[in-house]
Amino acid sequence: MSSFNNHTPFSVPGRPGGFGGGPQGPGPGAGRGNIPKVRAKNRGATIKRVWAYLNRQRVGIILVYIFTVLNAVISLIGPYLLGKAIDTAVIPGDYARLVQFCLLLLGIYLLGSVVAWVQAYVMTAVSQNTVFELRRDLFAKYQQLPIQFFDTHANGELMSRATNDIENVSNSLNQSVTQLLNSLITLSGSLVIMLMLNIPLTIVAMLTIPLVLLSSRKISGLSRVYFKKQQQSLGELNGFIEEKVSGLKVVKQYRMEETEAGRFSMISGELNKAGIKAQIVSGIVGPVMNLINNLNFALIAGVGGLMAYHDLATVGVIVSLLNYSKQFGRPISELANQYNLIQSAIAGAERVFEIMDMPSEYGDEDDGELPRLSGKVVFQNVSFGYESDSLILKDVTFEAKSGEKIALVGPTGAGKTTIINLLTRFYEISAGAVYIDGRDIRQLDKNALRSQLGMVLQDAHVFAGTIRENIRFGRLDATDQEVEEAARLANVDGFITRLPQGYETILGTEGGNLSHGQRQLLTIARAILADPAILILDEATSSVDTRTEMHIQQAMTTLMKGRTSFVIAHRLSTIQDADRILVIQDGRVAEQGSHEQLLALQGVYHELYNSQFKRAIQSDDI
Numbered sequence: 021m022s023s024f025n026n027h028t029p030f031s032v033p034g035r036p037g038g039f040g041g042g043p044q045g046p047g048p049g050a051g052r053g054n055i056p057k058v059r060a061k062n063r064g065a066t067i068k069r070v071w072a073y074l075n076r077q078r079v080g081i082i083l084v085y086i087f088t089v090l091n092a093v094i095s096l097i098g099p100y101l102l103g104k105a106i107d108t109a110v111i112p113g114d115y116a117r118l119v120q121f122c123l124l125l126l127g128i129y130l131l132g133s134v135v136a137w138v139q140a141y142v143m144t145a146v147s148q149n150t151v152f153e154l155r156r157d158l159f160a161k162y163q164q165l166p167i168q169f170f171d172t173h174a175n176g177e178l179m180s181r182a183t184n185d186i187e188n189v190s191n192s193l194n195q196s197v198t199q200l201l202n203s204l205i206t207l208s209g210s211l212v213i214m215l216m217l218n219i220p221l222t223i224v225a226m227l228t229i230p231l232v233l234l235s236s237r238k239i240s241g242l243s244r245v246y247f248k249k250q251q252q253s254l255g256e257l258n259g260f261i262e263e264k265v266s267g268l269k270v271v272k273q274y275r276m277e278e279t280e281a282g283r284f285s286m287i288s289g290e291l292n293k294a295g296i297k298a299q300i301v302s303g304i305v306g307p308v309m310n311l312i313n314n315l316n317f318a319l320i321a322g323v324g325g326l327m328a329y330h331d332l333a334t335v336g337v338i339v340s341l342l343n344y345s346k347q348f349g350r351p352i353s354e355l356a357n358q359y360n361l362i363q364s365a366i367a368g369a370e371r372v373f374e375i376m377d378m379p380s381e382y383g384d385e386d387d388g389e390l391p392r393l394s395g396k397v398v399f400q401n402v403s404f405g406y407e408s409d410s411l412i413l414k415d416v417t418f419e420a421k422s423g424e425k426i427a428l429v430g431p432t433g434a435g436k437t438t439i440i441n442l443l444t445r446f447y448e449i450s451a452g453a454v455y456i457d458g459r460d461i462r463q464l465d466k467n468a469l470r471s472q473l474g475m476v477l478q479d480a481h482v483f484a485g486t487i488r489e490n491i492r493f494g495r496l497d498a499t500d501q502e503v504e505e506a507a508r509l510a511n512v513d514g515f516i517t518r519l520p521q522g523y524e525t526i527l528g529t530e531g532g533n534l535s536h537g538q539r540q541l542l543t544i545a546r547a548i549l550a551d552p553a554i555l556i557l558d559e560a561t562s563s564v565d566t567r568t569e570m571h572i573q574q575a576m577t578t579l580m581k582g583r584t585s586f587v588i589a590h591r592l593s594t595i596q597d598a599d600r601i602l603v604i605q606d607g608r609v610a611e612q613g614s615h616e617q618l619l620a621l622q623g624v625y626h627e628l629y630n631s632q633f634k635r636a637i638q639s640d641d642i
């Protein structure tokens with residue numbers, strides 16, 4: 021059973037045209053444009069959520085807190101001792117005392133360095149663990165999102181969120197969290213000590229604070245917008261690269277290299293512009309803060325000098341105050357300098373949470389466990405559209421008895437794959453109902469349902485890993501013997517054992533080192549191992565040679581034994597023995613029956629069959 025109980029977008033009551041649907045039926049027109057985009061509401065909410073992640077490393081955070089406080093206290097002691105040294109050792113000329121002060125200061129600064137190092141070490145561990153969890157949750161979310169989400173999001177863009185955006189969060193956590201804490205303590209500590217040393221001079225030192233706050237606020241607001249834009253552009257760029265690298269053969273074949281390079285430059289140019297703007301705006305922070313700090317320094321030095329002249333302050337106090345005012349200004353300007361980091365981290369986190377807030381496809385269906393299904397499938401007045409405003413399937417009704425072979429034929433774009441997409445609940449129907457063994461599939465847990473469905477698709481997908489691992493993907497607890505038995509039944513065992521590494525042969529990404537037919541046979545072995553109650557075979561033999569096709573056909577026949585099977589085929593020769601053939605045309609079941617019955621009808625199937633038959637004879641003539 022799915023461990024995720026998020027409310028799905030489809031769990032809206034009030035489904036029209038319901039056939040035995042329960043309260044959890046899908047809402048009308050669950051088209052691909054219907055996924056609500058929930059955005060992290062504001063910066064505060066985003067920071068809170070990142071903090072909640074950080075808080076899971078409680079021990080680390082406490083340690084960081086302790087060492088940060090220590091570090092800040094040490095940095096507060098320095099200027100005080102410096103002032104004292106001037107007033108009690110330098111001015112009276114007590115050199116023995118001066119040496120003592122120097123040694124004390126040296127010891128304190130050394131201790132400060134050690135404490136700062138430990139603090140950085142612990143913080144790195146905390147931030148790395150935090151982004152580890154963030155990334156893990158994001159990937160888990162990707163796996164739970166409905167297929168329709170991926171129709172509208174480029175792979176590279178999604179990869180960018182899991183890498184660049186999370187990296188930004190990590191960088192900022194590493195530096196900004198301790199910086200913030202340190203600054204807070206240094207600020208308040210310096211203020212208290214300054215007030216104790218000299219109240220009028222402290223007031224002078226405070227004069228520039230509103231300027232600091234105002235300018236940093238203004239700049240941060242502006243730079244945040246540009247950082248978000250920069251991240252978006254980076255995502256688009258990644259999406260473009262991913263798409264064009266995976267489709268490089270097509271690009272080359274159509275000699276589109278220059279056109280694609282031009283499009284790349286355009287997208288890259290957008291990133292360039294956004295990056296420059298973000299850096300320019302955030303880069304203003306440093307110089308502005310420096311200017312204000314220098315102004316502040318000059319003010320204290322001037323007023324302090326006047327006060328010393330009138331015996332209202334000692335030189336030591338003025339030196340201490342100058343140092344504290346620097347310490348006071350430093351955290352503010354450091355924070356301001358961190359703005360670009362923090363802004364880009366918030367922008368990154370917002371993009372990550374945006375995905376995490378998307379509704380999962382797993383809802384609150386009845387139960388997680390399903391007994392082995394007998395495989396009786398009923399489509400009853402099913403209508404569906406990927407977009408809410410255009411129906412692809414219209415009032416589709418048919419029945420598959422347990423163990424039957426059902427063929428889906430019809431012109432391209434008629435809706436054959438769409439029927440399968442609904443059976444597997446990759447998409448939710450708009451009206452009508454689909455029953456398996458008499459139960460509305462919307463009431464079934466999606467994982468449990470899919471565990472009883474096996475698919476062999478035309479685009480035979482294998483993963484990077486060994487052949488054994490790829491077959492075992494069908495059932496993770498299968499023994500080596502079971503894996504090999506499945507390969508034998510799929511007619512692929514001979515080929516595998518002839519390889520030098522046999523079952524341990526490592527396949528490249530997407531099985532690049534295998535032929536299409538070999539990949540297809542591997543996916544059949546995988547499906548045999550999974551032992552599903554219902555089988556879906558999509559155009560499985562359309563692009564292989566006759567010998568491989570024969571192998572695949574044999575493997576398929578083995579695989580189909582005792583299971584309800586749905587076979588999508590363009591070549592009618594492969595499905596003449598089907599128990600029922602559904603002719604899909606323009607989203608409707610135009611005809612259904614056995615091969616002989618359909619030929620006798622003299623309708624669409626008859627026409628389709630004749631045209632293929634003629635073509636076959638013509639190609640033989642040639």
Ligand SMILES: Nc1ncnc2c1ncn2[C@@H]1O[C@H](COP(=O)(O)OP(=O)(O)OP(=O)(O)O)[C@@H](O)[C@H]1O
Pocket residue numbers: 052171406407412430431432433434435436437438439
């Ligand atoms: N993810 C999608 N989003 C929007 N429209 C889609 C999507 N997938 C398919 N369609 C549209 O739905 C219609 C039916 O497509 P489907 O893939 O079911 O046809 P098919 O009969 O399997 O075609 P083929 O034999 O070419 O595979 C087509 O018009 C197609 O453009």
